[in-house]
Amino acid sequence: MKLPPDLGVVQMGFETGAVRPQLPPMHRRLPSALMFTVLFAALAWGFSPTSQAAETSSTSTNHYRTGTATRDGIGKFYFGREIAKFMTYHGAPWLERTERQEEERSDLLMKALKFQPGEAVADIGAGSGYYSRLIARAVGTNGVVYGTDIQQEMLDILTNKAAQAGIHNIRPVLGTESDPKLAANSVDTILIVDVYHEMEFPFEMMAGLAASLKPGGRLVLVEYRGEDRAVPIKELHKMTEEQMKKELAPHPLKFDETLRMLPWQHVMIFRKNGQTK
Numbered sequence: 001m002k003l004p005p006d007l008g009v010v011q012m013g014f015e016t017g018a019v020r021p022q023l024p025p026m027h028r029r030l031p032s033a034l035m036f037t038v039l040f041a042a043l044a045w046g047f048s049p050t051s052q053a054a055e056t057s058s059t060s061t062n063h064y065r066t067g068t069a070t071r072d073g074i075g076k077f078y079f080g081r082e083i084a085k086f087m088t089y090h091g092a093p094w095l096e097r098t099e100r101q102e103e104e105r106s107d108l109l110m111k112a113l114k115f116q117p118g119e120a121v122a123d124i125g126a127g128s129g130y131y132s133r134l135i136a137r138a139v140g141t142n143g144v145v146y147g148t149d150i151q152q153e154m155l156d157i158l159t160n161k162a163a164q165a166g167i168h169n170i171r172p173v174l175g176t177e178s179d180p181k182l183a184a185n186s187v188d189t190i191l192i193v194d195v196y197h198e199m200e201f202p203f204e205m206m207a208g209l210a211a212s213l214k215p216g217g218r219l220v221l222v223e224y225r226g227e228d229r230a231v232p233i234k235e236l237h238k239m240t241e242e243q244m245k246k247e248l249a250p251h252p253l254k255f256d257e258t259l260r261m262l263p264w265q266h267v268m269i270f271r272k273n274g275q276t277k
């Protein structure tokens with residue numbers, strides 16, 4: 001896979017085979033020996049990772065704090081977590097890699113979520129549309145998938161790939177960093193795969209998404225497991241269940257359950273207050 005130029009530097013040091021070569025450059029974790037060397041050097045210079053990433057001041061909204069950005073983050077903190085840099089459209093080939101089904105077991109995810117024919121589903125941060133296409137087939141021609149993203153380039157890729165696959169029930173939606181641009185009470189299910197940790201305005205996004213759900217609708221968050229050191233993904237690109245619950249607590253969403261059948265990710269399901277659909 002040709003690597004995006006802005007991520008190429010991050011790729012250095014990953015060719016040792018210590019982590020699986022299929023991993024995206026921005027998500028890969030440093031091999032432990034290299035990490036130790038970097039940490040040792042940092043300490044020798046009188047720095048610690050904690051002080052580098054320290055939160056220093058709050059922003060005007062009060063939801064966020066700002067501080068020095070670490071390599072993979074944007075220097076903005078929410079509930080003590082540094083928000084990660086988002087994946088640019090140059091990473092689209094990685095989202096479509098052939099090994100993805102085996103690595104993520106998207107078949108198991110689709111089976112567990114039991115999408116019904118006729119459902120209205122929003123795939124938030126849809127990227128190239130890998131999951132949008134799977135959902136589109138599951139909900140059938142009477143159903144609809146809103147594939148949203150903040151990059152028009154991603155939506156162009158999504159549209160082309162859907163057309164090539166003969167799928168016509170995906171509607172691309174260009175959102176902003178703080179607004180999903182979905183109508184109120186319009187969707188049955190929201191799926192967010194590997195996106196939440198890189199939302200620049202998680203509070204505003206979750207507020208908008210909760211509003212777009214029908215009463216009783218479900219919000220499904222799929223993230224790499226932050227609790228699991230064995231998952232070979234950089235820390236800022238993972239989330240723990242505890243952190244997710246903290247961050248969703250301000251919203252009218254009730255935690256329902258966590259599914260743990262995927263190799264590297266957990267699947268957290270929340271429901272909008274109100275009558276079950």
Ligand SMILES: C[S@@+](CC[C@H](N)C(=O)[O-])C[C@H]1O[C@@H](n2cnc3c(N)ncnc32)[C@H](O)[C@@H]1O
Pocket residue numbers: 086087088095124125126127128129130131148149150151154175176177178180192193194195198199200201205
């Ligand atoms: C790592 S990719 C995941 C793509 C897709 N969910 C998948 O699993 O194939 C993250 C995507 O989220 C998008 N994104 C980041 N912040 C977003 C936001 N606030 N609203 C919608 N999309 C966002 C990025 O533009 C990028 O396309």
